[in-house]
Structures are given as C-alpha cells and as structure tokens.
Amino acid sequence: MNKEHNKQDFIVTTANGTRWSATGTSAANVRENFFGSKIGLAIESIEKGKLFTDEESEQLRKEKIEESIR
Numbered sequence: 354m355n356k357e358h359n360k361q362d363f364i365v366t367t368a369n370g371t372r373w374s375a376t377g378t379s380a381a382n383v384r385e386n387f388f389g390s391k392i393g394l395a396i397e398s399i400e401k402g403k404l405f406t407d408e409e410s411e412q413l414r415k416e417k418i419e420e421s422i423r
Contacts, residue, residue, distance in 0.1 A: 362403045368395040374404035 363383045365373045371394075377383035380399045387396060405413065 361401060364400050364402050364404050365389070365396055366398045366400075368397045370397075372404060375399075 359378045360376045361378070363375045363377060363380060365375050365383060365387055367373070367389060373387075373389065375383045375387060377386060380401075383399055384396060387394075390396070403410075
C-alpha cells in the first residue's frame with residue numbers, strides 16, 4: 354500500500370506552547386521529521402488531530418489564493 358494513504362494529521366506542541374500542524378504515518382514519524390527540530394524547537398507533545406477544521410482550512414486556502422493574485 355502507498356505510504357501516502359497511511360498518513361494522518363497530528364498537532365505538535367512545542368515547549369513554548371506554539372501548536373503546529375503535521376502529517377505522518379505515526380507520532381514517531383512526525384517527531385522524526387518535524388521541521389522545527391532543525392531550527393531548535395523542542396517538542397513538548399504530539400497528538401492526533403487537525404489544527405484547523407475543514408472549513409477553516411478551506412477559508413485559509415481561499416485567502417492565500419486571493420493574496421497571491423494581488
């Protein structure tokens with residue numbers, strides 16, 4: 354099976370309380386590949402879930418498109 358089909362949404366919380374959205378096959382996979390680790394962000398916790406609802410994600414996508422057109 355394709356690894357892309359196994360990806361899930363996770364919320365990564367850093368030591369300073371900032372929350373980031375990440376996708377991966379498992380919490381361990383997200384911890385291993387979290388971009389913030391490369392710039393010194395320490396991970397406090399990783400939990401399954403989406404940072405934004407589907408509606409919020411769609412609104413952000415639309416706003417990003419509008420801004421790129423300007």
